[in-house]
Amino acid sequence: MFGVGARVRRKEDDRLLRGRGRFVADIALVGMRELAFVRSPVAHARILSFDIPEQVRRQVFTWQDLEPAGVRPIRAASGLPGFKVSEQPPLAADKVRFAGEPIAVTVAATRAEAEDIASQVIAEFDELPPNVDMLAAAAPGAPCVHEHWSDNIFLETRVGQSFEKDVAAAPVRISRSIRTQRQCIVPLEGKGLVAHWDRQAEQLVLYTATQMPHIVRSGLSECLGLPLEAIRVIAPDVGGGFGWKGLLQPEEVVAAWLCLHLGCPLRWMEDRREHLVAAANAREHHYEITAYADADGRLLGVDADAWVDAGAYSIYPFSACLEAAQVGSILPGPYDFPHYRCRTFSVCTNKPPIVPFRGVARANVCFAMEQIIDAIAAAVGREAWEVRLLNLVPPEKMPFDNITGKHFDSGDYPESLRRAVAGIDLASVRRRQLQGEPDGRLVGVGFATYCEQGAHGTAVYHGWGIPMVPGYEQVQARITADGGLELRAGIQSHGQGMETSFAQVAHEVLGIPLERIRLVHGDTGLTPYSTGTWGSRSMVMAGGAVATACRRLADRLRRIAAHLLQARLEDVTLSGGMLQSGQADITIAEIARTWYLAPQLLPADVDPGGLEITAGYKPKSDHGTFSYATHAAVVAVDAEVGLVEILDYLVVEDAGTMVNPAIVEGQIFGGVAQGIGTALYECSPYDDAGQPMASTLMDYLLPGFTEVPAIRIEHMETPSPYTEFGVKGLGEGGVIAPSAVLCNAINDALKARGAVVTDQPVTPARILAALRNARAEPPP
């Protein structure tokens, strides 16, 4: 009823939906002062000098203040061969490398006054030519962002061998150039922090809106030279992260040092403009893909070059190369084909560093690969779903090691597609297209299938050689004297509902009521080490650790119960919070009372660890779980003005065993909404001088509730063979397919006019341009 699989309401929603949560902005400390950052107005320049008025000089700090005090640049190297290391001083040193880079910080009683001072800080620059477009930046002769480098490539990777001879006779050869736009991440809550020195604990305490408090602590320790035990990082309630809060921020380093230097609490709240122009950038890829297929549409090979605009610096801990290098390994998607070659380039440009956004690289490769599948279908004259079906890994091959060595754990990929085709009622859409619309709009239908690696652990990450490798995930579980349960986990729940889903897991094992189970998370002072919440890992990893810890507690409870009930251990069962042997029973609360308050009644050989345990967990295989789904959409395109309306949207998904279907669906709804943003609205363009063009939400369009249709979800549930309860990671899945599905649906609608769109977002301007080009060049 309340355990794994139950659709229970989220415990945390009572406080969050009533506005009673506590976010960073709700924290006020006595004597707290505010920070404002002075940000570079130019994309690429040498800093010649600062002009700071004397009357505010003591309230302004630059790298000239931080460096002599021993603050070190943020450094996120990768161990992959050939990786070029960037160093990012948290306030620019001698050079600025993107517009918006922090160059100074000001302190005042209020943010407005801090901004007043910031407006008086003038830097003189010697401007350098900026690298704005990644392809130009990657070309020989481009000015180097980091001058001691030989070019602007953080890392080049190669997967597979040339296979041209093997496909020389292929009847179908499709080539496409595909571009995905730079996006901003835009969680409801931006970044924010409060830093202070706790005199009693002799600790730097940083409250920060983060997904990974323990990793922020590691990074701060490296940059500030403080031992780890002198730093406590606390993530209070956090209003969405999506990757933006999965890194060490330069502002965190600056604020932490400055609060030690000034001896007073400091606060910085990122404003929306800073968010849009100065940092939270993601997703900008370029693909040159050639695919080969036989006359039925069966894929014979895929040959791709992929570029990722990684921006100016390598971010901590994920580095500047994770995104592009992942492209190389996941571009084949859920398909089985014999030949593959891919080169990837992580390109350094004069733009903000790229941040791994929910569905990192996966949304982009899905957009690229699913367009290719549709193009092959068009070339062989078949329905696109038939070509998908032909190429998907079939269930009888599971578990399946694909062409790049990804280990697909379980599932029936073709069935998700068949159900999507039936559920979207393809036949009726085709009839409708023949009849035409009364209002003249063009209707189209699109599909996309993907699989998503989540919760990948040591086996995957040790190879990247980045500052963090996830190992065993630990959770502490403690039964209180009155029979409640406290769980402590190093992950951070910022919308995922883990206070509920972890309680469900614990309830499943121990039977303690959900309302008596508390999760403490996001605090390095109170929880075991964890790399945090990212990569769709928390339910699999920390959820698995909850189950492991609770099972061990159950074993200790049974041993004490056997003694108190005068029963044999093997006869004692735990069910519904009650330990029983025959007719005799005892509650968990009574055992807890005995342990804490009447220890004289305990057996002589009782485990002295008591009713508290820290357990570590890894799945049997930590190569990652593979959730998958097929999304399908019907759209109507207004060919006069280029507007797109989503008429129907269906998700057929399989994320293994669902701990709480309502939370699963919430994740999918939110993900699809973000994916619709990627598909149709969101774009952060830069002009030739490297200036961001979308600096407010008037320019950076996000889908609102009027743009997100009612999304239908059908579940499949194929358990993972490797994880507790068979759960798979699914937090990112919803966002992966929408841009591919909607692009394919729009192209299906435009097909009658011979037009094709290939780039994101599919704006009215792009649709009308495609239609104009089609008129100019009628199909042969």
Next chain:
Amino acid sequence: MKPVDFDYVKPTTLAAAVDLLAQGNGSVKAVAGAQSLGPMLNLRLVQPELLVDVTAIPELLGTREEAERIVIGAGVTHARLEDGDTSERTQAVLAQIASGIAYRAVRNRGTIGGSLAHADPAADWLVCTTALGAELLLVGTAGQRTVSAAEFVVGGFETMLAPDELIVEVRVPRLSAGSRWGYYKLCRKRGEFADASAAVLVDDARGFYRCVIGATSGRPIVLDDSRPLSELAGAAAVAEALSPTALAGDAFAIQVHAAAVRRAVRAATA
């Protein structure tokens, strides 16, 4: 994103308000709903010394019906117009326009006068009051004057308001019972400013015909009233109309503005 330090007053008479505006040498801004000024203050695009809140001035707050026209106080919110008496033809059209502005939360605070004074080329009232043949009553320290909505706007975000003047009234001629109105705007998402817009009024009884293109880079463009609507709605006519603007040669802009005109005409002639 915090504004600069500024003073704030809320006068209760028109005379006091224009006196305050006159003293400021340009560093005084009038404010009503603050739906555009608010973000501009926070972005420090505007750095005034004084804000004069005009929402307590009685002359700006009422709506009245006269024989030939509806007179709307400049401080009347979009929401009040949206909720107006739609049994009367002119007010029904005004309500329809108001209901499409941004979101209800914006309409609850934003005012018709504020929108006109801000003169964002994509704003609904700019193109619609021009198409309706509205007049504006402006009051300053030197007295009052009446100007047409069409001539009031000089360019993008530029009006003929003197630094010490306020819009006090928007006077909309009553539409005939059989008049036909069409307004179309292209927004990439609901509530956003328009990429293209057009408004058409066909009032045979009054002999008033007008087609206006909005959401250009400058002031609304009144298409030549003497041509038949079907001709005005052609892409060529729209391209010609846009040729003196920054949108000249922008194939997308010409195409969507032409579509907006076509759809407004269709709505007005259907």
